[in-house]
Amino acid sequence: MSTFQLDAQAKVIVQGATGRMGRRHAELMKHYGTNIVGGIAGVSVRRDDSGIPLFDNCQDAVAATDAQVAITLVPPMDVLAAVTEALDAGIKFIVSPSEGMPVRDAILAYGRVREHGATWVGPSTPGLAIPNRMKLGFIPDVSLSPGPLGVMSKSGTLSYEVCFRLSRRGIGQSIWIGVGGDPVKGLRFAELLPYFQNDQNTRAVLVLGEIGGSEEEELAAETVRLSFSKPVFVLLAGASAPEGVTMGHAGALVQGGRGTIFSKTTALQAAGARVFTSIESLVHGVVSSDV
DSSP: OOOOOOTTTTOEEEEEEHHHHHHHHHHHHHHTOOOOOEEEESSSSOOTSOOOOESSSSHHHHHHHHEEEEEESOGGGGGHHHHHHHTTTTTOOOEEEOEEEEEEHHHHHHHHHHHHOOEEEEEOOOOOEEEETEEEEEEGGGGEEEEEEEEESSHHHHHHHHHHHHHHHTTOEEEEEEEOOOSSSSSHHHHHHEEEHOOOSSSSEEEEEEOOOOOOOHHHHHHHTTTTOOOEEEEOTTTTTTTOOOOSSSTOOHHHHHHHHHHHHHHHHHOOOESSSHHHHHHHHHHHHHH
């Protein structure tokens, strides 16, 4: 199990920084305040007018900048190679937003990350942010505001809407982490609990989950094991989804009685969490709790 730690001033390199999306989001992240110190040049035409130094590979970038974090803004078929290159260069924290990474590649990446003692957020993640300090990924600024909630989510768009509504009610985030909705990923909900337990800026935890997979049940078990001391609010999306319908997230699978709304709700409520099935009820519950 990896130990999640993130320094808001950590030096960041962007893999795929010369692609259309990579270039655009590197600029947006830098403008938000992220300490972007370099980018890895791709196969596209090399342009140096963004103010971000470009390098041919991660080894050169790390040697020149002492970067500790990499974000892989590359196509899904290239994520494994990008993660491997970052690890070999000594990077210990990697974020992979790309959606559609092959499962076999994700399994291989997961194993290599563990071998290097690194942390991998993703794939298929909107990223993570410490509001007003740094952002890695695509999280919209309008949904970000400093506050007491430690947020972890499977769904990007759901988390944008929820955090936007809460921010308008004056409740922001201490840190926001999108774990992604794929079945094989670098970080799972339960692995983040020790961080939230020890983080002095986090007074409560907001979990944005969904039907399918077993992460919410794992989270419930870890909450009990840790004797987690902070309020936990959970929104479970998909309560009205008909059985047998293919969902948008690759990890939204119901297997052997686990992964259903009932199994997740039962486990989480038994662990002391407050569980909601609509955005409106969740927002009301968080606001009325006076976190």
